[in-house]
Amino acid sequence: MKTIVITGATSGIGLETAHILAQQGFEVLGIARSEPNSMQAEEKILAGNPKAKVTFFLADLLQQREVVRVADEINQYLNDQCNGELFALINNAGCVRSWYMTTDEGYEQQFALNHLAGFLLTYKLFPALRKAQGRVIMTGSESHKGIKVNWDNIMLLRRYNPLTAYKQSKLCNILFAKGLNDRYSTAGIHAYVVDPGLVYTDIGNKETGGLVNFIWSLRKRYGVSPDVPAKTFAFLCQQEIPPKGLYYCLCKEKDYSRQVTSENANRLFELSERLCDIRYGKV
Amino acid sequence: MNVMITGAAGGLGRALANECGRRGYNLFLTDINEDGLLCIKRGLERQFDVVVATAVCDLTNAESVDKMLDMIDQHGICFDMLLNIAGLDFEGIFMERDREKLVKIVLLNSAAALRITHAAINRRRSGKPFSIVFVSSLASMFPMPLKATYAASKRFLLDFATSLRQELKRKGVSVLTLCPGGMVTTQETMSSIKAQGFWGSITTNPLESIAHNTIDRVLAGKSIYIPGILNRTLSFFGKIIPRSWVAAMIYWRWNKVQSRY
Numbered sequence: 001m002k003t004i005v006i007t008g009a010t011s012g013i014g015l016e017t018a019h020i021l022a023q024q025g026f027e028v029l030g031i032a033r034s035e036p037n038s039m040q041a042e043e044k045i046l047a048g049n050p051k052a053k054v055t056f057f058l059a060d061l062l063q064q065r066e067v068v069r070v071a072d073e074i075n076q077y078l079n080d081q082c083n084g085e086l087f088a089l090i091n092n093a094g095c096v097r098s099w100y101m102t103t104d105e106g107y108e109q110q111f112a113l114n115h116l117a118g119f120l121l122t123y124k125l126f127p128a129l130r131k132a133q134g135r136v137i138m139t140g141s142e143s144h145k146g147i148k149v150n151w152d153n154i155m156l157l158r159r160y161n162p163l164t165a166y167k168q169s170k171l172c173n174i175l176f177a178k179g180l181n182d183r184y185s186t187a188g189i190h191a192y193v194v195d196p197g198l199v200y201t202d203i204g205n206k207e208t209g210g211l212v213n214f215i216w217s218l219r220k221r222y223g224v225s226p227d228v229p230a231k232t233f234a235f236l237c238q239q240e241i242p243p244k245g246l247y248y249c250l251c252k253e254k255d256y257s258r259q260v261t262s263e264n265a266n267r268l269f270e271l272s273e274r275l276c277d278i279r280y281g282k283v
Numbered sequence: 284m285n286v287m288i289t290g291a292a293g294g295l296g297r298a299l300a301n302e303c304g305r306r307g308y309n310l311f312l313t314d315i316n317e318d319g320l321l322c323i324k325r326g327l328e329r330q331f332d333v334v335v336a337t338a339v340c341d342l343t344n345a346e347s348v349d350k351m352l353d354m355i356d357q358h359g360i361c362f363d364m365l366l367n368i369a370g371l372d373f374e375g376i377f378m379e380r381d382r383e384k385l386v387k388i389v390l391l392n393s394a395a396a397l398r399i400t401h402a403a404i405n406r407r408r409s410g411k412p413f414s415i416v417f418v419s420s421l422a423s424m425f426p427m428p429l430k431a432t433y434a435a436s437k438r439f440l441l442d443f444a445t446s447l448r449q450e451l452k453r454k455g456v457s458v459l460t461l462c463p464g465g466m467v468t469t470q471e472t473m474s475s476i477k478a479q480g481f482w483g484s485i486t487t488n489p490l491e492s493i494a495h496n497t498i499d500r501v502l503a504g505k506s507i508y509i510p511g512i513l514n515r516t517l518s519f520f521g522k523i524i525p526r527s528w529v530a531a532m533i534y535w536r537w538n539k540v541q542s543r544y
Contacts, residue, residue: 064322101490104322105326160489
């Protein structure tokens with residue numbers, strides 16, 4: 001049984017993806033922020049498929065020490081139960097904020113959760129991914145287009161705009177995937193970004209206020225159900241031979257921003273290593 | 284430039300620490316939260332090429348402050364700027380609050396600010412200008428029923444800073460009082476601002492630009508900084524309308540908000 005880790009697996013796209021993958025015979029390890037939510041999600045996944053194997057781990061991925069702690073727990077579990085192999089890591093957890101807010105490290109929260117948390121978690125689970133020649137999949141967004149990374153001010157400490165911060169964090173997702181492929185595709189590790197499209201979830205209504213909350217309430221009504229992007233995640237996990245593309249939508253390859261270059265990917269990789277105080281190391 | 288920040292592990296303190304780090308200032312951070320202090324130190328050192336020193340300290344405890352000052356003196360640290368950020372607030376009806384917790388508001392917001400200001404000015408770098416920022420509040424402009432202790436403790440800072448400024452004017456010390464409206468620093472402040480509805484969100488100021496402007500203004504020798512045109516207008520009316528009327532109006536409004544919150 002192949003094992004998959006999904007972050008933000010209690011609602012929206014993450015829950016639907018966990019559901020489908022569990023149905024298709026993967027063992028799912030979900031990461032959730034609160035216990036009641038994780039229990040609800042577990043129930044929902046098991047409801048359609050009582051034989052599914054689902055385990056939840058609790059962590060607030062905004063804080064780096066929590067990422068490290070939960071990764072240690074998962075590694076322990078993988079070593080005990082899964083022969084130390086992780087077939088796929090889905091960095092799906094993400095947030096939207098209305099205001100400039102910081103984590104305990106003083107990092108801007110959208111950048112910290114949408115990009116850095118996944119960067120750090122991937123690093124911590126890397127030995128298990130490597131052993132299984134695994135895949136890393138990020139939940140991206142079409143909104144990564146039409147923006148550049150603000151290298152001198154990546155936390156957007158000047159003139160904070162919530163949408164800019166979100167777009168930039170999604171561009172970082174795809175740059176990270178590119179960086180992983182550049183470095184480790186020869187070692188058998190492949191990274192992808194899924195564009196979910198406009199999906200009916202509550203991402204813009206959680207811990208936001210004012211304009212952001214209002215606009216998202218209107219906008220999400222035109223969104224598709226979360227099981228649409230979930231199928232693309234499942235598609236990327238099911239292929240025996242790792243697909244060659246980088247950016248996928250509706251199970252098909254899609255064009256991405258011209259900002260996604262090896263140079264930018266490398267630059268982000270190095271910056272993120274510094275911000276997490278880690279070193280990914282050579283193949 | 285060496286900057287001391289109290290309450291550095293919290294929202295505004297953290298934002299100001301980031302702002303100072305960005306400007307390349309070396310930082311001495313203190314907070315009662317040891318874990319938070321370590322985290323922000325780590326974050327700053329990874330982002331900026333600056334020296335960050337930290338000390339866990341309970342500013343309401345004279346012994347704890349003395350211990351920190353001993354440590355500062357042992358290392359011969361001198362300061363160019365002090366940002367008095369540490370403060371706390373428990374909203375609500377006076378008689379429904381715990382007695383000692385109320386006293387603690389005054390001990391931290393007012394008394395501890397005096398203690399640390401006195402100590403820091405004594406350790407200023409000789410022959411260089413020195414800057415002090417007090418974080419008062421929009422609440423200091425009015426008597427505030429249901430936030431009575433908090434507003435009074437912030438009023439204390441405003442009046443104290445205005446006087447201190449005169450005393451130190453010719454000694455190269457610049458004193459700025461920051462009087463912000465609401466700021467979204469934590470999940471709790473966010474929900475309390477939401478509970479205040481329309482007025483809550485329009486008196487709310489963006490944290491990052493407050494941090495930026497505060498440093499700019501204290502360096503430029505300004506005396507007071509009220510972020511936002513609306514907040515400046517409100518504070519103007521606070522000065523011309525009789526204080527008892529203001530208190531009655533605020534009581535009426537906060538009472539409504541509290542029932543919703």
